[in-house]
Amino acid sequence: MSSRPVALSRAHRRRRTTTLVTKIGSGAGLWALAALFILPFVWMLSSSLKRNIDVFAVPVRWIPDPVQWSNYVEVWLGDQSMLRYFGNSLLVTGVSVTGDLITASMAGYAFALLSFKGRDKVFLIYLATAIVPYQLLLVPRFMFFQQLGLYDTLWALILPGIFTLFGTFLLRQFFIACPPELGEAARIDGAGEWAVFWRVYLPQAKPMLAALAIIRFVGSWNDYETPLVMLSDERKYTVPLGLTQFIDAEGGLSAGLAMAASVSSVIPILIVFLIFQRQFVAALAHAGLK
Amino acid sequence: MAVDTVTATAPPAAAPQPKRRNRRSRRTPTRVGWLFILPNVLGFVAFTLIPLIAGLGIAFTDWNVVSGLSGIDFVGLKNFQVLLTDTKFWESVLRTLFFAGITVPGTMILGVLLALALNRDVPGKIALRTIFFIPHIVSSIAVGMVWLLLLNPQSGVVNLGLGRLGVSDPPDWLVSQTWGLPSLVLISIWSGVGYCAIIYLAALQSMPPDLLEAAKLDGANAFQRFTTVIWPALMPTTTFLAVTMLISHSQGFGLIAFLTGGGPGDSTTVLSYYMYSEGFQFYRFGYAAAIGVMSFIGVLILTAILWRFQKGRGLYT
Amino acid sequence: MGDFSRFSRRTVLGGLAATAGAAVLAGCGGTDAGPGGGSPDSGQLNVWGGVPAESGPDDLIAAFQKEHPGITVTYTRYVNDDSGNLKLDNSLQGGVPIDLFFSYGAGRISKRVNAGLTLDITDKVKETPELAPFAADASPQANYVFDGKIHTVPAALSPGFVLANADLLDDAGIEVPEDWDVNDYHEIATKLSRGNTHGSFVAPEYARMVLGPDMYYAEGGEASRIEDPAFRTGLELSLAMQNDNSTMPKQEILAQKLETFSQSAFLSGRFAMMATQAYMLRYVADTKEYPHDFTVRAFPLPAPIKGQEHWNAGAYGDLLSISQKSQQQDAAWTFFTFWLANAGTYMVKGGRLPSVVDPAKTDDILDSLLGEEKETLYDVDSFKPVLFDDTVKVPVDTIYTGATEIEQIVKKSTDQVLLGDMTVDQWVTDVKKQADAAIKKG
Incomplete structure (x- = not known):
């Protein structure tokens, strides 16, 4: 690595900024991707509060109406x-x-x-x-x-x-x-x-x-x-x-x-x-x- | 269990054998080694190996479960002879090769990338790791239904999106003879990637930190660090994943049974589903077992190749 | 290090062979206790069936035990799918105590009979006057007879009928002719199709209604008879109805798994008519899970050819047998006859019509089937004629060689035709070839 302390510190600072940017960027990217993976659970949760006739309705309604809490009971x-x-x-x-x-x-x-x-x-x-x-x-x-x-x-x-x-x-x-x-x-x-x-x-x-x-x-x-x-x-x-x-x-x-x-x-x-x-x-x- | 101290020198019995590597040339007394593996080996022989051998034996019979032990009729190699000329069998072999050939490496590449990403300090790391594992946890009906919704030819998000992008004639995905199998590849990769990532993540986290530090001091950039340090150290894990995923994809049929039932036509009938149909649906257990044996031989060969590949990579240089 | 190359094949095979010997030893020596009669009024019976215990069996068994306090009955429910049936076969074969069991479908029971798992009850049936319709020589045939012997009696009879959304019919001002045929059905379905609503779910089962029992087999069962024009006509009808949008497109059916969830689609008004059986009425009656705001009306199945006698597409079901290995065959017989005589009282609420109907009780059966809100949910008068019509001929198959595989071949190929991947001509050649092969494989 460089032997000059000034260059080192600048490089260091630059690396810290890029790390922060990539961190936020990759975090956002991962969370966006995660949406696709959480979908089955959301479907399950939503269906668990539906009446049978609504579960397989197309197009899917993600918010149950009416909410059938009695399923859990x-x-x-x-x-x-x-x-x-x-x-x-x-x-x-x-x-x-x-x-x-x-x-x-x-x-x-x-x-x-x-x-x-x-x-x-x-x-x-x-x-x-x-x-x-x-x-x-x-x-x-x-x-x-x-x-x-x-x-x-x-x-x-x-x-x-x-x-x-x-x-x-x-x-x-x-x-x-x-x-x-x-x-x-x-x-x-x-x-x-x-x-x-x-x-x-x-x-x-x-x-x-x-x-x-x-x-x-x-x-x-x-x-x-x-x-x-x-x-x-x-x-x-x-x-x-x-x-x-x-x-x-x-x-x-x-x-x-x-x-x-x-x-x-x-x-x-x-x-x-x-x-x-x-x-x-x-x-x-x-x-x-x- | 207590094990006594052992000598650090190799026992004389090992000496005449030429060793390819001098690593671990020190032999453990047989008794000690066996004591370690004994609990597992005993249970394994009793609950897996014995039933399994009996299962293999079925391949040489003409048998359906209902007729019981007395109804076992040995037919020698007949089932295998029929298999060799069974076009449905060979077609399903090709489909399996296509399916596993894309799914296994695809899942592993995405899995290792995901593991690297999750190994960093991202916000909500623990939640993220759990979420990517969800396809593995939730009921298969939920997984199947969500993909039926996403890939619906008319109302599915995927085709609506393609329409926006100007694709005038988007595929019918799961209900198409051409796109059925690729759709299943896509879904399988999606559902396996979290599982791969978890295992890679565990391997990454138990990696000796001085290894990475040393690489950093050498001035290696992230990519170089990955190819020269991380990837070789992950090699045993990669082999494990390649072998176990190859196995599970050559055996699994739950998702196929739910989503396509092997159709349209036979376009998504892979080997495992064919075996399932012949055995569990048509009650030709002898024939199904023969398919199982062929599948076993095929995966065995592929595993042997993977094994060589791993060794060729000079794991311990 | 697992060094693959170092092991000779012989080591592996030797190891496998040694353990195989052990497995065979371990597998032998099953329970070989001979069957016994026992007493008709005492014992402990194990009954296996596919109907959930709370949809009838529990009540029926409670009533039985009241009448026969000496006999205790345990009901085990198995799921009637591939794995569930495998479990039953395993258990029957492996000596799990099972005295009576239900089979669903001729293919399943025939395998069990051929394997000697069922008790020959020919004489017992003959001595029971109530079971006369199910004797070996009864005519018309209402039972599965194996080499002139009776091993099972159906506890349910489900005639097929058309279930229609009466509101849609009335809005369109459509009168269904009493002697309608498939062309009338097609025409009415076309009139009922509007926007997202289709007139019919799928096309009528033409070939089954024309050919009846053993529809896939040529005389003697050595070959298939896919070349029979009835198959082509039926397929062309399906295609025509899909093309003019009077049935749901196959693609939509597959993409939404509607073959499994047709009740949801029907009760949310996505199509107006479907050929079905009595079990569907249970969903109609379940207004909590399947709320809907229209009445339903029943019609007989349309004739394949106007004015000509034809088969009904329904089936005898719930095939009850006594296990050959049962130690208490007399007590089992007591329960057997009780079930058949009382299915009409206890099993109807689960959507199962009894095979033995006391003519005086048809109104009670109907009440129990249609549920409490029958006046608002059903056109009640339309149901009795289709559910209790003595003149319908329900086919009883006698040949089962490769039947499951042939059904799968026909289904897959028909899907291909309706998806546009295959022509009708190809269908005939392909299915013929594959069905013949399936029969040969057995």
């Missing part, structure tokens, strides 16, 4: 309240995502940074399995779970969710970009393998764990196919399955109610999002990068 306080489904979903999603974070980070770490016999073979099988279309899994899994006595229990949803290829693969790819020297240094200081993983590497992975938690939470929370095939007792239904009560025998949809339930169903996801976003920000501050 019926969804929450009606004969078939969503409350129980929420409880089930929270249980299933909470346990399986927590479990997945633990097993996936351990396995991902080992696949990336430990070198041991059989490692690559196992990983290859993992990866190959991920590629097999999941529809192929549905029927055999049903038959298998039936044999194990897991059919129509929440375990049928929780157990497969604890051990996912997705999480393992994601974290393997993360750890593989981590410098191996960190661990070596700790080992020289006498740290055990577990300590190296738990104290040295895992804290590094916080943002990625947060991303995994968010994605897996959404995936598990919105999963429709697995509970559909595995559950029959309505008291065990999760939220997406509970939404089927708004579909009548001819396939017609009580769209207003369904959307009121869907909007309610998004709220836990948003909460999780905000919680884990903090993790992102905390990691940022921790790393001293601004």
Whole structure:
């Protein structure tokens, strides 16, 4: 860089101004783009306050008239309240995502940074399995779970969710970009393998764990196919399955109610999002990068 | 779980094997490594691998679910022989290649750009990150309905806008044989970009800051910093996204089922939808499984290519 | 580092084969307990059906348990779509306790019967006088008979009829002739089309009304009969009606998914007439969700050819069967007959007309179907003749080879014709070829 202090300071000032301009510019640009992405949520919110006949009216009317607050009342306080489904979903999603974070980070770490016999073979099988279309899994899994006595229990949803290829693969790819020297240094200081993983590497992975938690939470929370095939007792239904009560025998949809339930169903996801976003920000501050 | 300290030297067993890289040449005792992966591997074998193998086996049978285990009729390679001459199958292979070939790189390029933008100090950063992820969160009916509204040939915003710009004969989008698949590409990119961005963002934020500082001191401009420092460091994440998106786009059919049902004609029948029709609608599970196996082989080959590509990029130079 | 190149194919295949063995072992040894009779007056029954519990089944079951305190009934609702039916098939096959279940559509039930999932109830039906119309040798055929045996009885009969916006008809001063045919229908639809309102939703189902049961199959079911002129005439009618704007354009229907949401479009006055079945009346009666300010009137379906006898485009539905694996087949039969006898009392509010109608009760059924505001919502007198007409012939299909696929081929190709991507001639050649192939595939 220039050795003359004056030039440096001028360049510095200029850079600050441009940064401010780009900041405002990119902010405005991003917000404009964001409008296109928020649209489905707006549609859902608007439809959740409409009568069925208005939901599919063309052209769409974004402001409901009349506003049908009763949709929410019926969804929450009606004969078939969503409350129980929420409880089930929270249980299933909470346990399986927590479990997945633990097993996936351990396995991902080992696949990336430990070198041991059989490692690559196992990983290859993992990866190959991920590629097999999941529809192929549905029927055999049903038959298998039936044999194990897991059919129509929440375990049928929780157990497969604890051990996912997705999480393992994601974290393997993360750890593989981590410098191996960190661990070596700790080992020289006498740290055990577990300590190296738990104290040295895992804290590094916080943002990625947060991303995994968010994605897996959404995936598990919105999963429709697995509970559909595995559950029959309505008291065990999760939220997406509970939404089927708004579909009548001819396939017609009580769209207003369904959307009121869907909007309610998004709220836990948003909460999780905000919680884990903090993790992102905390990691940022921790790393001293601004 | 507690793991004892291990020696820092490579065990003798590893010594005779020639190593391509000397990085991580130190071997962990097998027991330790396996202890780490064991919880996941056990669950994986029990709940995924075993059912999956059974699923693959279906491809060699003539089976519909209703006839049960006793109704399984092994037919060897018959399903595959039929597939080879099935024009619908090959057409849907081509459509899948077109669909995934544009959607996957498109989503990733936009995703990384979005992640870079969101990594800066923009006003309302947290809200923005959430908003771009919305297509991934909300009910698929909402996503589908919004795009039906936007792309409506007569009253949709897109065509009204094109009309303003003087386009006299705008496409019919989802109800057109020519534009149906491109419309789905567009919608898929839109709905995947936030997901890509979140993962890229996490990778960006765990990047060692001294790396960037060093690049800054070298006088590199933003573009140079990106190509020489950031992008190579993102390579494992990119591979992950490329592979997982390739997989999900070769398997997903929910949006297609809702928006076009594979039509008009067969113009949006991609491989996954074809498999779905054959299996879940026509109850030819053996044939559907054979389509699944072919799709598996195809994605496996593409993944292997991606893998080589990643390695060729000299990740650890 | 996952080093792809280093693994031989043999390693992978070896691994797969080993686990495949394990899977087969794990998959075998299902419950093989033989079916049993049990007692007709006690037991615990599991019933699976597609109608939401609160739209009738709950009430019917409550009434049943009052009459048969020894039998407890649990109703499980499954969504009647592809995945929901897969779940039912899985469960029936996998030994989930199900005693009775409903199937929707001939294709679905035929698969279940052929797989041996249903109990042969031929003799039981024969011994029950109320079920005489559904016996194996009944004429006209009102039941699905498999190799001369009865495995199911339809609990619902939904004749097709035309539902019209009476206000639009009266404003235009249109009298619908009693013996109207499709040309009259077309003409009236044209008169009713004004601005954004179309006379009809889609064209009448011409081919089905001419050909009736097994419309897609040539004699014997070994080939299709798409070359039958009825298909061409029907398609040309659709095209003509779309061209003069008397039906909604296909493009609009697809772009707004109106095939799924036709009730919204009809009740907001976007078209004046549609061929439909009784379930549509439930939306008409639901003035909270579907408020509208016109009355509706019912007409018989227009004849394909004036003065000639023809088939109705409606269907028998709600096909009730007893599971072959049920341990309580006698109690199940008790419930079976109860459902058929009482569907007219409890299931009508959900828009389902019973297949067994007590002539003395038609007024009650009609009242329950049309709801509380019937005087303002309906031209009440027009409904009884179309809903309870003994003379209409509702087709019962007997051949199902590749039926779902043929229906999909016909639908997609018809869409293409109406979107202008295919000519009628191409339609005939293409659909013929594909339908024959589908039959061959089975």
